[in-house]
Amino acid sequence: MDLTPRPGTPPPPPGQAYAPHAYQPPYHYPHPETPAETTTRLRPIRTRHPARTATAAACVVLGLGLIGGAATGAWLTSDSSADPAAHSAYTVGRSAWHSVPVDTLFPRTLNGNGAGPGGADRVWTRIAVAPDSGCRAALDPLLARTLGPVGCARMLRATYTDATSSSVTTVGVIFTEGDTEAMRALSTRFTDQHLDRRTDLMPRTYPAKGTVAAGFGDRQRASWSVHILTEAPVIVFAVSGFADGRTVTDPQPVSKATAVNATTAAAQAGLGHEAKGISDRIERGLRRTITDLTEKPE
DSSP states (O other), rough: OOOOOTTTTTOTTTTTOTTTOOOOOOOOOOOOOGGGGGGOOOOOOOOHHHHHHHHHHHHHHHHHHHHHHHHHHHHHHHHOOOOHHHHHHHHHHEEEESSSSSHHHHOOOOEEESSSGGOOOOEEEEEEEEOBOOOOTTTTTHHHHHHGOOOEEEEEEEEEETTTSOOEEEEEEEEEEHHHHHHHHHHHHHTTTTTTGGGGOOOOOOOOOTTTTTOOOGGGEEEEEEESSSSSSSSEEEEEEEOOOOOSSEEHHHHHHSSSSSHHHHHHHHHHHHHHHHHHHHHHHHHHHHHHHHSSSO
C-alpha cells in the first residue's frame, strides 16, 4: 500500500499518519490579484476648517440675498395696471432722437396728397435740418415753461418748402422726459385751456442760411400747430410762413387757418394747411418708426 501522500495534501497532525485512501479535500491555491481587483488607497478626509465653513455659509447667504433682491425689485417695478406696449413705446421713443436716421425722421420729400386747401395735392421738399439741441434756444420762453412739466431731452427740427418755393415751414420734434401720466396731463391741459391757439405759445422757426427760408424769423410766423402725443414721450410742432420774408401781423393757429371761412392772408395762402400737412406726416412717420422698433424681436 502506497502511503505516500497525494500531491497537495496537507501534512497530518502531529503523531498521526496518513490514512490510506482516506478522502482528503483538495487545497486550492489562491489566484493572484488582477489589476481590476486592486483597491485604490483612499485619501484621508481632512477636518473642515472653521474659516472655510464660515465663508461657504456667507456665500450661500449672499446668493440667496441677491436672488431675493432681484425678485423683490422685479415685483416692485412691475405694475399690473401698466400697458407693456405703452411702456415699451416710451422706452423706445425716448431714445429715438439718436437712433432713427434723419432721412427717416425728416424725409427729403413729403407727399401731401389732398393736404392743400380744397383737397389739393401738395409736395414739400426738405431744405435744411438743424443740429439737435435743447429746447430753450428753439422755443419762446413761455412755451418752454409751459412744456416744462414733461422735460426736454432733445429737440430736432427741419425746414421744408412747397413745390413753388413760396412758403416755408419748420417742423420740430421734442423728445421729452415725461412718463405716460405727465404726457396725458399736458395734453389735457393744452386741450382744455386751448393753449395750442395762443400766439404767445408759438414755436420758433429755423431760418437756414443760404436757403429760401433765410428770412423766416419770428415776425414771419403765420400759422402753427403743437401736438402732445400720449402714446410716446414726443411733442410735434410746426410753424409756417411766406418764403419772401414778409411780416405777418395776424398769425392764426392751424385750427383757424384751415377753416372754410378763414379770410386772413395766412389762411388764403394755405399756410395753415402747410403747417398741418407737414406736421401730420412727420408725426405719422415717427409713430410707425416707434411701433416698428417696439415690435422688433430682441
